[in-house]
Amino acid sequence: MEIPSKYEPSSAENRWYDYWMKNNYFHSIPDEREPYTIVIPPPNVTGVLHMGHMLNNTLQDVLTRRARLMGKNACWVPGTDHASIATEAKVVARLKEQGIAKNSISRDEFLEHAWEWKKEYGGVILEQLKKLGCSCDWDRTAFTMDDNMSESVIKVFVDLFNKGLIYRGYRMVNWDPQAQTTLSDEEVIYEEKQGLLYYLAYQIEGSDEKVTIATTRPETILGDTAICINPNDERHHHLKGKRAIVPICERSIPIIEDEYVEIEFGTGCLKVTPAHDVNDKALGEKHNLETIDIFNADATLNSFGLHYEGKDRFTVRKEIAQELEEKGFLVKTEQYLTKVGTSERTKAVIEPRLSDQWFLKMEELVKPALKAVLETEDIKFFPKKFENTYRHWMENIRDWNISRQLWWGQRIPAYYYGDGQDDFVVAENIDEALKLAQDKSNDPKLAIEHLRQDEDVVDTWFSSWLWPMTVFNGILEPDNDDIKYYYPTNDLVTGPDIIFFWVARMIIAGYEYRNEKPFKNVYFTGIVRDKQRRKMSKSLGNSPDALKLIDDYGADGVRVGLLLSSAAGNDLMFDEDLCQQGKNFANKIWNGFRLVKGWEVADIPQPQASKLAIEWFHAKFDQTLVEIEDHYSKYRISDALMATYKLVWDDYSSWLLEIIKPAYQKPIDRTTFDAVIDILEQNLKLLHPFMPFLTEEIWQHIAARTPKEALIVAEWPKIGKNDNGLIKGFDFASEVIAGIRTIRKDKNIAMKEALELSVINSENASNDWDVVIQKLTNISSISYVDETVEGALTFRVKSNEYFIPMAGTIDIDAEMKKIREELEYTRGFLQSVQKKLQNERFVNNAPEKVIALERKKQADAEAKIETLEKSLASLL
RNA sequence: GGGUCAUUAGCUCAGUUGGUUUAGAGCGCUGCCUUGACAGGGCAGAGGUCAUUGGUUCGAAUCCAAUAUGACCCACCA
Numbered sequence: 015m016e017i018p019s020k021y022e023p024s025s026a027e028n029r030w031y032d033y034w035m036k037n038n039y040f041h042s043i044p045d046e047r048e049p050y051t052i053v054i055p056p057p058n059v060t061g062v063l064h065m066g067h068m069l070n071n072t073l074q075d076v077l078t079r080r081a082r083l084m085g086k087n088a089c090w091v092p093g094t095d096h097a098s099i100a101t102e103a104k105v106v107a108r109l110k111e112q113g114i115a116k117n118s119i120s121r122d123e124f125l126e127h128a129w130e131w132k133k134e135y136g137g138v139i140l141e142q143l144k145k146l147g148c149s150c151d152w153d154r155t156a157f158t159m160d161d162n163m164s165e166s167v168i169k170v171f172v173d174l175f176n177k178g179l180i181y182r183g184y185r186m187v188n189w190d191p192q193a194q195t196t197l198s199d200e201e202v203i204y205e206e207k208q209g210l211l212y213y214l215a216y217q218i219e220g221s222d223e224k225v226t227i228a229t230t231r232p233e234t235i236l237g238d239t240a241i242c243i244n245p246n247d248e249r250h251h252h253l254k255g256k257r258a259i260v261p262i263c264e265r266s267i268p269i270i271e272d273e274y275v276e277i278e279f280g281t282g283c284l285k286v287t288p289a290h291d292v293n294d295k296a297l298g299e300k301h302n303l304e305t306i307d308i309f310n311a312d313a314t315l316n317s318f319g320l321h322y323e324g325k326d327r328f329t330v331r332k333e334i335a336q337e338l339e340e341k342g343f344l345v346k347t348e349q350y351l352t353k354v355g356t357s358e359r360t361k362a363v364i365e366p367r368l369s370d371q372w373f374l375k376m377e378e379l380v381k382p383a384l385k386a387v388l389e390t391e392d393i394k395f396f397p398k399k400f401e402n403t404y405r406h407w408m409e410n411i412r413d414w415n416i417s418r419q420l421w422w423g424q425r426i427p428a429y430y431y432g433d434g435q436d437d438f439v440v441a442e443n444i445d446e447a448l449k450l451a452q453d454k455s456n457d458p459k460l461a462i463e464h465l466r467q468d469e470d471v472v473d474t475w476f477s478s479w480l481w482p483m484t485v486f487n488g489i490l491e492p493d494n495d496d497i498k499y500y501y502p503t504n505d506l507v508t509g510p511d512i513i514f515f516w517v518a519r520m521i522i523a524g525y526e527y528r529n530e531k532p533f534k535n536v537y538f539t540g541i542v543r544d545k546q547r548r549k550m551s552k553s554l555g556n557s558p559d560a561l562k563l564i565d566d567y568g569a570d571g572v573r574v575g576l577l578l579s580s581a582a583g584n585d586l587m588f589d590e591d592l593c594q595q596g597k598n599f600a601n602k603i604w605n606g607f608r609l610v611k612g613w614e615v616a617d618i619p620q621p622q623a624s625k626l627a628i629e630w631f632h633a634k635f636d637q638t639l640v641e642i643e644d645h646y647s648k649y650r651i652s653d654a655l656m657a658t659y660k661l662v663w664d665d666y667s668s669w670l671l672e673i674i675k676p677a678y679q680k681p682i683d684r685t686t687f688d689a690v691i692d693i694l695e696q697n698l699k700l701l702h703p704f705m706p707f708l709t710e711e712i713w714q715h716i717a718a719r720t721p722k723e724a725l726i727v728a729e730w731p732k733i734g735k736n737d738n739g740l741i742k743g744f745d746f747a748s749e750v751i752a753g754i755r756t757i758r759k760d761k762n763i764a765m766k767e768a769l770e771l772s773v774i775n776s777e778n779a780s781n782d783w784d785v786v787i788q789k790l791t792n793i794s795s796i797s798y799v800d801e802t803v804e805g806a807l808t809f810r811v812k813s814n815e816y817f818i819p820m821a822g823t824i825d826i827d828a829e830m831k832k833i834r835e836e837l838e839y840t841r842g843f844l845q846s847v848q849k850k851l852q853n854e855r856f857v858n859n860a861p862e863k864v865i866a867l868e869r870k871k872q873a874d875a876e877a878k879i880e881t882l883e884k885s886l887a888s889l890l
Numbered sequence: 891g892g893g894u895c896a897u898u899a900g901c902u903c904a905g906u907u908g909g910u911u912u913a914g915a916g917c918g919c920u921g922c923c924u925u926g927a928c929a930g931g932g933c934a935g936a937g938g939u940c941a942u943u944g945g946u947u948c949g950a951a952u953c954c955a956a957u958a959u960g961a962c963c964c965a966c967c968a
Contacts, residue, residue, distance in 0.1 A: 019928065186966095204965090211968085229968060276967055284968055293966050352968090366966090402894055403963060410964080510962085545901090547961085578916075579902055585961080587902065595917065598930045609927035644906095653904075656916070671927080678926050752934085759922070759934055843912060850909095855948035864909050864949090871911055 023568025042089035093156035191313035228280025423471030571597035
């Protein structure tokens with residue numbers, strides 16, 4: 015059968031993915047082997063594959079496949095996250111297109127639509143992961159709103175409530191007026207925006223005097239309930255105890271004093287709006303101020319907004335500024351750079367808002383999680399620098415607002431039975447709730463229909479923080495076989511952007527619910543950026559279509575492309591050229607295989623050169639394997655790939671195959687052939703985690719294999735004896751080869767023309783490698799001589815001198831120039847070494863080993879100089 | 891405002907407890923080669939005052955300090 019000269023990925027990829035699925039290699043069940051577990055960072059159900067996912071999941075697949083090859087019971091659990099805000103927004107938008115308003119349908123009807131949506135689109139991203147080659151255990155695919163997941167969430171909520179860690183509070187929270195829900199502090203992104211600072215003059219009550227304040231939000235004056243000055247500010251002492259009149263609404267408000275006010279900022283006078291600013295709220299509580307909320311839930315003004323009622327806050331800002339100016343209250347405006355909080359999901363400007371919400375007390379929960387990372391190193395971060403970020407957040411942690419005013423998610427299991435602040439119970443189901451409510455209210459006649467469940471759901475992260483446990487049902491059945499076997503998981507691969515949202519909270523939950531870490535190592539990937547260092551995003555349109563990339567370069571090519579430049583924790587500048595490099599590599603491997611496959615095998619003696627080359631490659635392979643293992647142990651995946659790349663491209667293809675290659679249309683001896691097939695198979699194993707499809711394809715081409723013998727479940731190579739002498743000998747020989755090639759190049763001597771080589775072997779180098787040198791450079795004979803050969807081109811390796819006699823004239827000047835240049839360099843080098851050795855303090859203080867090395871360098875350089883001088887003399 | 895990290899070849903990055911030839915890799919670049927695995931290839935080559943300035947040391951890309959530039963994280967100055 016003719017093998018095409020170009021590797022065609024698309025058919026192979028589908029074929030082998032189906033084969034792997036059919037033979038159940040991805041599926042894991044507990045057995046006597048050591049487990050290796052990864053839980054996927056569940057992408058949003060609304061998501062489509064982007065470059066970040068590609069990188070992230072390629073890394074997970076590399077780790078999983080390698081673990082599998084190493085004989086571990088590898089289990090990579092896939093799944094998706096219900097992403098309440100994002101998904102609810104999409105469903106709302108879709109309903110709107112169909113002419114249905116969310117508030118016109120019931121909660122249950124809405125949820126039906128949402129589930130319908132999930133059924134339709136929820137699997138898209140997982141299907142895309144298959145295209146990438148991800149070897150997830152699809153039988154275990156989970157979703158954060160699966161029944162057992164939701165039950166777990168409720169159970170945990172009730173438990174934390176009963177422990178006194180969850181409480182209900184009337185607090186200032188981050189309100190997203192577009193999604194109409196609260197957000198946690200972590201979901202608020204601060205963006206710098208150019209705005210205006212308005213200076214407004216308030217009339218002092220009962221006088222003609224005025225007081226000027228500065229604000230960025232003039233529309234909130236309608237909610238003002240005080241003006242605050244710093245008691246140490248002498249400019250304003252005359253205002254103490256007086257009252258001011260708020261413009262437009264003409265409310266009389268007190269002038270209070272507090273050191274919180276910065277004397278330097280603005281005019282040193284602050285307007286206080288307790289309903290719409292966290293600091294103002296604190297002031298309000300301290301000074302017992304009235305709280306006036308002027309906004310509706312969608313951030314339009316309510317009746318306190320007077321004639322602005324019903325208008326949006328930003329419209330009002332413009333209009334009220336105009337009115338204030340017309341009425342003479344506006345003193346001036348200044349350009350002002352301010353930080354505005356926006357919603358991570360909807361991008362809407364966050365409104366601080368007072369409302370009843372559920373909070374989780376973090377202070378105690380955090381302690382074991384902090385210790386595990388920073389003290390005991392039970393959990394290791396790669397790269398380590400993120401431990402600082404983690405520490406900082408954990409040590410300054412605030413209570414977590416876990417309630418969201420949404421429908422898509424786990425509904426808060428609180429049941430109200432009366433109108434009092436305290437008239438509620440928390441229970442896993444309504445029957446439990448009824449019993450508790452009857453007890454608490456002392457009213458045995460209380461019935462189910464009297465109970466109203468809280469309308470809110472919990473934050474999405476309140477379900478995903480349990481993910482490493484709930485995917486193995488470890489909350490509902492804490493003693494089941496899966497959780498006992500797979501937990502704690504081994505590696506977590508994720509982005510540093512969710513270190514607080516998710517990573518930290520999983521660690522907290524792990525210690526609280528299993529008294530054990532959720533994972534041993536966390537590998538933080540970088541952010542994928544484009545060549546101009548811009549973050550890849552939909553709005554910029556700079557994110558390539560993942561599936562198109564796979565079409566163009568093959569999944570293996572894309573995987574290699576992504577991994578080539580992704581040191582842990584460093585952002586990665588993605589460039590399609592890297593995928594091209596990956597594709598080229600795949601083709602190189604393919605052709606290396608094609609060459610070997612095309613050879614005719616005969617029972618003839620093994621050439622000495624082949625024997626030596628194979629021994630050398632074994633040594634080189636062992637040496638590289640040590641390197642690769644070291645890289646993996648430090649999660650330096652891109653270095654592990656590069657080491658493999660060089661082994662296969664340079665050592666295997668460029669050197670080994672060239673040395674053993676039989677003459678044109680001549681057969682190869684069986685011994686060499688068998689050895690090279692074995693070597694190819696070992697290489698394929700190292701390559702498989704990076705390039706699963708291509709390697710399986712070649713593996714199965716080499717020989718007919720039963721499913722048990724598939725590459726995906728082959729045995730990872732063991733580290734061998736690593737013979738250094740062979741590697742040194744080869745390195746020396748390769749320098750000789752390069753010298754001869756350079757001469758051929760310079761003098762334009764075709765490879766067909768055989769040359770002779772003479773050598774003055776001052777280095778006493780072994781002649782074992784002569785056969786290899788001869789084969790690769792078409793040297794007919796190598797003779798060992800004592801004296802300089804006249805009329806020859808020369809080159810030197812260390813202090814060995816090589817001669818290639820030339821029939822024609824030798825350009826003496828050029829030869830001399832070359833030698834002089836070498837001489838100059840070597841003398842310079844010798845000088846620097848001598849300078850060190852002549853320094854008494856160096857000789858006295860440096861370790862023995864270092865001095866010996868310097869002496870060796872000196873001797874080598876001196877020998878080389880002697881050789882060069884002799885050659886030069888012979889030319890004169 | 892506080893903090894973390896970076897700065898090495900045209901680009902992307904290694905350089906592990908200071909000493910392994912006068913600093914490496916991949917890509918790119920420049921020449922030449924090209925019927926017998928692969929032009930998605932081969933061979934050879936050019937290219938760096940290791941951000942700057944001081945300091946410690948026998949010895950610094952590596953340790954320390956300051957400066958500059960950039961990135962990220964945290965923080966309630968209207």
